[in-house]
Amino acid sequence: MANTVSGQRLWKGNVGLLALCGSWLVGCAELEAGSFLAYQLQNDGSYRIDAREIASLKSPKHMTGELGQIWSGGHLGVGSLEGEDLVLKYRPGQQVDVLYTVADDVARPLDRSGIVLYSFYGHLQDVRSMLSGVGVEPAELFPVDVAVAPVAPDIGMTIMPSENAAYVSTAHTFVLLDDLVEKEVPLAANAGIVAHEFGHALFQWLTLGELYGGQMAGSDAELRAVASLNEGFADMVGALVTGQPYFIAASLDMPERRVDGDWSVGDVEFFPDDEEAGVALGLLYDPYALGTVFASVVWDVVLVAGDAELVLQRVIEATRVWGQQWASGETRSAYRWLDAYLGEMGAEYEEVICESVARRFGDVYVVTECS
Numbered sequence: 001m002a003n004t005v006s007g008q009r010l011w012k013g014n015v016g017l018l019a020l021c022g023s024w025l026v027g028c029a030e031l032e033a034g035s036f037l038a039y040q041l042q043n044d045g046s047y048r049i050d051a052r053e054i055a056s057l058k059s060p061k062h063m064t065g066e067l068g069q070i071w072s073g074g075h076l077g078v079g080s081l082e083g084e085d086l087v088l089k090y091r092p093g094q095q096v097d098v099l100y101t102v103a104d105d106v107a108r109p110l111d112r113s114g115i116v117l118y119s120f121y122g123h124l125q126d127v128r129s130m131l132s133g134v135g136v137e138p139a140e141l142f143p144v145d146v147a148v149a150p151v152a153p154d155i156g157m158t159i160m161p162s163e164n165a166a167y168v169s170t171a172h173t174f175v176l177l178d179d180l181v182e183k184e185v186p187l188a189a190n191a192g193i194v195a196h197e198f199g200h201a202l203f204q205w206l207t208l209g210e211l212y213g214g215q216m217a218g219s220d221a222e223l224r225a226v227a228s229l230n231e232g233f234a235d236m237v238g239a240l241v242t243g244q245p246y247f248i249a250a251s252l253d254m255p256e257r258r259v260d261g262d263w264s265v266g267d268v269e270f271f272p273d274d275e276e277a278g279v280a281l282g283l284l285y286d287p288y289a290l291g292t293v294f295a296s297v298v299w300d301v302v303l304v305a306g307d308a309e310l311v312l313q314r315v316i317e318a319t320r321v322w323g324q325q326w327a328s329g330e331t332r333s334a335y336r337w338l339d340a341y342l343g344e345m346g347a348e349y350e351e352v353i354c355e356s357v358a359r360r361f362g363d364v365y366v367v368t369e370c371s
Helices: 112-133 191-208 222-242 275-282 287-305 308-326 336-346 347-361
Strands: 005-007 034-040 047-052 057-059 067-072 076-080 085-091 101-102 104-110 144-148 165-168 172-177
Touching: 005 347, 034 112, 034 191, 067 112, 085 275, 104 112, 112 191, 112 222, 144 191, 144 287, 165 191, 191 222, 222 287, 222 308, 222 336, 287 336, 287 347, 308 336, 336 347
Parallel strands: 005 047, 034 104, 067 144, 144 172
Antiparallel strands: 034 047, 076 085, 101 104, 165 172
């Protein structure tokens, strides 16, 4: 798969996200534009920097619009305690101030950082558009704050690793951290990664029925399994929205995260209920491995159905149903999501789902309708 960026070559210096107002280049004016230079995903998985419309973006200078506002800096810290859990809150920093010119009605940032911010906002708009196309209108999810490199007093309670695009559920805030190693496609400009992070917000909304929530009820082992399902659901959203089962490859070489691989529970080192997984307050548990197995079951269905939007719609509804079952106490098993998924996909896809679950989950879990 090609994963290079074609089109305009950008200067790759160490450019900050803030520009001083009053620059002799553009001054402080808000220049109008019909489209914006941004990273755009191609059918082969590569990216091209080209002009695109972002109708939801109302201020290309300060990055605010219908979807929310992007802030520079700010403070991510403990806002309160809920039981034994830390609840992170975000105190916004300054407005970003993108330096750009307008030529041929296209807003053209004068540094790479502006291209990344336009790309992120455009990708977020695309996610909302696809959800609307499958009949999902998560109006409560917007507007949302986006924090670029916020200050966190204790790195142990913030986002790991230190380069990432992440979603902080208790603050309903997306966090964009610096790429430590320069990439052809920065993490925040990768359409699949943006969709993945939005998937976490969607998972919270579907399972808890609200935003700014803490976590679902359950034991440590049960919630570690939920964490894996959460990551798997986010990968489902990233892959289904982009049509790319290996969407992360444009930014990071992580073949273990591609959802069209032959992954199974045999590839999972620690399971949620393993005693070793709970060492050091659960920080050693890796939710991604099992999450990839969940997501791979969904991609198996895409290959048969040939309709990513249909599968996305059913994945969302299955997650809502499973979340209601969890809230009512009907289940405390993340694996039961597979039953809900089969129920939503229906008899037409029962054979492929049962075969996929049997091949990938083995004796760890068997869907009731498949036994």
